[in-house]
Amino acid sequence: MPVPAAATPLEQKLDAYIASYMEAMNAPGLTLGLTGADKTLRTAGFGYADVDKRAPVTTDHLFQIGSITKSFVALLLLQLRDEGKLDLRKPVLDYLPGLPIVTEFGPVTVHHLLTHTSGLPDNLTLFAADPSARLIQGFKPGEHFHYCNAGFDILGLLAAKLDGRPWRMLVEERIFKPLAMSRTRGVITTADRARAAVGYQPYWDDQVYPRQGKLAPAPNLVMDDTAGCIQSTPDDMARYIRMLLNGGKGPAGRIVSEEGFGLFTTPYIKAEEFSPTASYGYGIAVDTLDGHRILRHTGGMVAFASSIHVDLDGGAAAFASINAMQGYRPTAVTEYAVKLIRAQREGKPLPAPATIADPMDVDNAADYAGIYTAPDGRTLEFAAKGKGLSLLDGERPIPLQRQGGDAFVSTAASSYAAHAFAFGRKEEAKDPDPKKKLPLIEVSYGPDWFSGAKYEGPKSFHAPAHYGGFTGRYCCDSAWGGSAEVYILKDQLTVDGTPLAPIGGALFRLGEEPWSPMTAEFLHMFEGKARLMRLGGADYWRVEVG
Known part of the structure; x- marks a missing residue:
């Protein structure tokens, strides 16, 4: 596997960890950017940008940063707030009255969307193929943290309307150019394919994926959805996270006001999916580790996974991205990189990395x-x-x-x-x-x-008879969707093991939370079988493949 030449003890320690991490996690390639508050400390590429061609990752390759894009969206909206063009506590329907959303539990404000507390479902798309489809709330805004990509799609549309320019132009003018992020793209297009690393995904989408499973190149993706449409290089991302280290200040002045950056980094609601101690601000997770204030986020795409880790008190930050999507993010790499930088600055021994757990080792x-x-x-x-x-x-x-x-x-x-x-x-x-x-x-x-031998409950189960018409395998044409299998487990209808709770007729709530806005609906009953499942707003068509 191609690795850069490590010149310092810190680089040698980090590079050795990255090499073992990539091998253990079956990552084809990785791009890395490290920065302090004053300058970029290092950029590097590891592994392959194209496995078949044995082409190594370079610092010029574009990697898709996924949901780290959300922090860019939040900063743009805070700029518009600074300019008096946006009220964060105003209902978003006042700005965009044509949105396909239903807010029976209460008005959705811009604040709710920025903090993933709107009550709206995390649909794959805001505008469905069915023009009558609407995103329907599951809970009163502000009551729960429920990650919602569709909410940030809405926020991107809002930023474009208030600014008067399309997303790709306003993010370039308002953030990329002021930070000299000259190689970053605000949208994902095939026009940039020659500059981009090849992304990989599991070879089989109808099987569970073991860690060292077979990978295949993912299809081209075209995307301007602001939930995750930025692609960038490690040098440009180092410039971005350095601005975050400096409280919103770039080399040419502030990207966002001091007050705006305070709003950006306020921990509004617990967000344990980022870490047990994390909360969520505006488009960014806010945490405390080792007594230091941390900004962090991850990004998962069809075939890329990314992480940023920004130690506001320690003055160090890291970005990493891999060109594969296998259900994890390179958070361990960014965390360890920042710990190494801090230790070196404080004159302490460089810490040993955390052990990379072998999934074949089962202690119990x-x-x-x-x-x-x-x-x-x-x-x-x-x-x-x-x-x-x-x-x-x-x-x-x-x-x-x-x-x-x-x-x-x-x-x-x-x-x-x-x-x-x-x-x-x-x-x-x-x-x-x-x-x-x-x-x-x-x-x-x-x-x-x-x-098992210790089971004491019933051993026969009776699901409603009509559930049988919903069971089977369904496939989605979207690169995000893949396939899903609906089956009955004991007396419970499930999608790939996730329980479905009946709401009424052929509509079900996805998961075990009674407030979850995520739904599955079975449509087009023909000859006793549903021919379409609408899951999270995406259409999955029944397939009979064996």
Whole structure:
């Protein structure tokens, strides 16, 4: 794998960690930008921008930064506020009355959209193919943090209307040019394909993905959705995060007023999906680590994943992006880079990196071992050997990799590649202790359910008869959608294991939160089967492929 020449002990330590991280996480390439408050400290490329051509990543390659774009949107709107053109507490429908949203739980303000507290669903698109479709709230604005890409699509439209120029022009004039980000693009187009690293995604979209699974080049993407449409280089991103380190000041003056930057970095609501201690500001996560104030965000695209980590008190910041989407972000790289910079500045020993967990190591593997039995008599047998967990398929053990929590996936080509093995634990009657490991009592593999020796509940289940018309595999034409399988687990209708709660007729709420605005709807019933599932606003068509 191509790596840059490391000149200092800090670079040697960081580069060694990045090399091991990329190998462990199966990342084809990585781009890196490090900065202090005064200047860029380093930019570098690792691995391959094009695996087939063995073309190494260079600092000139464009990488898609995904949802880090949201912080750019927020700063633009704060500029417009500074200019007296925007009231953050005003309902967004007052500015954009034609938006396809329904606000029965209360008016959605610009503040609500900036903080992901609008109550609107996280749909793949704001404007659906069905002109009558609307984004419908699930809760009163301000009550919950619910990540909403559609909300930032709305905010981009708002910025363009108030500024009078399309997004690509206003972000270039208001942020890129003042920060000398000359190689950054505000939209993703095929015209920039020659400058961009090739992005990769899992080869099979109808199978669960093990960490070292096969990857394939992703199709070209054209996108101006301001939830995540910026592509950039490490040098330009170092300029951007240096502005954040300096409280909104760039080399030619302030990007946003001091008051505006204060609003940008105010922790408005808890956002634990970024970290257990994180809150959300305006388009940016706000955190405290090691007693320091941190700004952070990640970005996930069809075939790229990115991270920024900005230590406001330590005066150091890092950007990293990989050209693959496998369900994780390179947050560990940016965190470690900033820790190294801080230690060097403070004259302390350079810290050792955190251990990169091997998903094949299952510390409590013996807990999962045993025989589980389906109501029809079929069995699954799991065996533990040290920290390894395997499924015994006849004479052949199939090694399992931890996917997360109590879920595992097969790492071998087998008939068990379509789903994860999801183990279930006994529920505590009241006041469950999150640190207490309750007994494992069951396991499911897609729609197939198996009980263990300690299971004491019912073993026969009866789902509503009409659920059968909704089950099957559905595919989305969008690069974001892929495929999804709807099946019945016990008596619960699910999408790839995520439960669906009935709202009425063929409309269901996605997930277990009673306030979730995410829905699945089954349409076009023909010969007893739904031919279309509208999931998160995207159309998934039934396919009969085996």
